[in-house]
Amino acid sequence: AQRVTQPEKLLSVFKGAPVELKCNYSYSGSPELFWYVQYSRQRLQLLLRHISRESIKGFTADLNKGETSFHLKKPFAQEEDSAMYYCALSGHYGKLTFGQGTILTVHP
């Protein structure tokens, strides 16, 4: 079975502070991992995927197979980063499993 855990439901930081959203996964094969973002009243958007190793809006995420983690990081948070963030794992036959989500609030 594939499972994604985001231990923090809520995360608050001040503008300019570093932010890390935690994600742990459970999967027997080689996972494909993603971060999605949902801004208020909008659809989910793909933020980044681990295989591309790219940085989007200053966010990065490194896959740590030893710790089965895929934490999302940004060195300097901005107010416009306030949103719901979902970690997701793509396994067999395109089944995409999401974590419970973390609501990030960046205070001015």
Added chain:
Amino acid sequence: EAQVTQNPRYLITVTGKKLTVTCSQNMNHEYMSWYRQDPGLGLRQIYYSMNVEATDKGDVPEGYKVSRKEKRNFPLILESPSPNQTSLYFCASSLEGMGGYTFGSGTRLTVV
């Protein structure tokens, strides 16, 4: 414009009255999926489809049906809706399944 289109955006219905939420994508994607989003529970997969006539249950399939007769369409059917199916529903599609999904705008369903 490449997109996933869901209809309706909002729906209020009564218990037991059959309804269908439509989903269509114009990207020739093979993989499509339905999710429901509930506070504190995140996104949970209802059903997914790997291609035409190929569907499988997700994590919360009870009370739902789907069909995939054409590549572009993946309707979600509630034969006898109940209040516990009140939720925000998202349809999504992906080209290769292992890649990122494109999401629709969501359908907010209320069953009274």
